[in-house]
Amino acid sequence: MTIRVAECRCGELTARCEGEPVRVSVCHCFSCQRRTGSAFAAQARFPANRVTISGQTRTYVRQADSGNHATYQFCPNCGSTIAYQLEAVPDMIAVPLGAFADPTFPPPKVSIYEARKHPWTVVLGDAVEHLD
Structure with missing residues (x-):
């Protein structure tokens, strides 16, 4: 079974x-832009029972556009988000792709909130689903 380990910037979290991600996606919503400090966020979803988080975390909860809540776990030392859960899919944990620091990670198959996408960004790949 494939094991991938994501780390915060300081390595404390x-x-x-375990296993392959259920979904790899890119999100262009304004909240993800603010969270990452970039034009979009890229993340992979795994079944919650296949993710083990180690180290001290802090949490931040926000209400999404849908009205559901998202709970983010981040490192109290360096501030990196290491994982988050969406109330709408409680059996999944999303992990930011950059935390894996792995250029061979599977590519995104979904690009969401494209109505808020910066016009100079393009999400390429075979069979990418583009959603507004």
């Missing part, structure tokens, strides 16, 4: 993910 990790997420150990």
